[in-house]
Amino acid sequence: MTSDQIAAYVRASTDKQETSHQRDDINEWAKQNGHAPTEIEWYVDLAESGSDPGRKQFNSLIDDVEAGNYERVITWEISRLSRLGSTYQRFFEVAADADTIVNVTNGWTDTILPDGTGKLIADISAAVAEEERRKLISRINSGVKRARKEGKWLGEVPTGFDRNELGYLRPLINPGEGKVGYLEMREALVDIEEGESYNSAAASMATTRQTLSRIDQDDERRSWYLDGRAEDDRVAEALETVSSSSDNLRTPTDS
Known part of the structure; x- marks a missing residue:
């Protein structure tokens, strides 16, 4: 096992959304790549949108990376970091300046190096994921509007x-x-x-x-x-x- 200073970032959009699969994937990736999961410092934002630039744990991670505290940051999926272009780019700029490697356990590329290697593929992956998300939201909204127009009840059923x-x-x-x-x-x-x-x-x-x-x-x-x-x-x-x-x-x- 290596002794790199490692951080991991986990995000869920709602407080009911499970994050165990993100943690499990990150721990498994660490073990397979010679890193001790017990040495990982976790940064976790729950019930936080990837479009929100004010996420407390994410901003703390950026500050700590900028301070040179980590040689490596692992996340489950590129969209966990940010769905907002400016915040996404800032994270990678800080990581590059700090000579920090970013690893993604579930993506088109698993390594983005400080010199930019892997960044283009990560950018494309993020753009495709965001476009798929927009299409999904559009389909859901269309379905909701259609169901309401037909008089169907959506959401929690009232008591009785x-x-x-x-x-x-x-x-x-x-x-x-x-x-x-x-x-x-x-x-x-x-x-x-x-x-x-x-x-x-x-x-x-x-x-x-x-x-x-x-x-x-x-x-x-x-x-x-x-x-x-x-x-x-x-x-x-x-x-x-x-x-x-x-x-x-x-x-x-x-x-």
């Missing part, structure tokens, strides 16, 4: 509802174990209107007082359950299945 196999929102009338049904949520909100506490109303349900409080204090959402009405056309269409029987449902007692 379900999404059918076609993607449309529907009240959950017969909830399974661990789920909250539409009518159950409605009854809880009626009880709250009549003075029951959030804690008490939530005690017999598969939900939390925070969820009940959030819905109760949102006039639009509360109306979904108590009045069977919604400004959102997708929700309004879903509520048509229960609105016809709303006259038979219990309503809050007038004060």
Whole structure:
């Protein structure tokens, strides 16, 4: 094993995104190339966009490379470093000035030397990856717009509802174990209107007082359950299945 001073940079766009594969690849690359993984200094930015020039750990890495602290920087993929051209170029300029080698474990080239060897291929790889990302985002946005136009529900399903196999929102009338049904949520909100506490109303349900409080204090959402009405056309269409029987449902007692 060599005793190079080595840094590794890891980035994830969201705090839910796994980074273990990045770490595993970097450690494996280090071992295969004669470097001890235990000697690697890690710089990690979570829930950070590659287009953000203000990433704390990334800027710390640049400062430390500029100070001559590292002979080598390893990253999983070139796009992990930056998706912003000016920041990307600054990193490599600093690395070149500090005589620091940059290694990429998952890319068209695995080594960018201070003299520029490998940099052109890295640049092309980064440009291709960014173009593919833009196309993917465009396809996703088009799909989202199309789904919304068709009345399909996207994102997290509201409490008391379900999404059918076609993607449309529907009240959950017969909830399974661990789920909250539409009518159950409605009854809880009626009880709250009549003075029951959030804690008490939530005690017999598969939900939390925070969820009940959030819905109760949102006039639009509360109306979904108590009045069977919604400004959102997708929700309004879903509520048509229960609105016809709303006259038979219990309503809050007038004060």
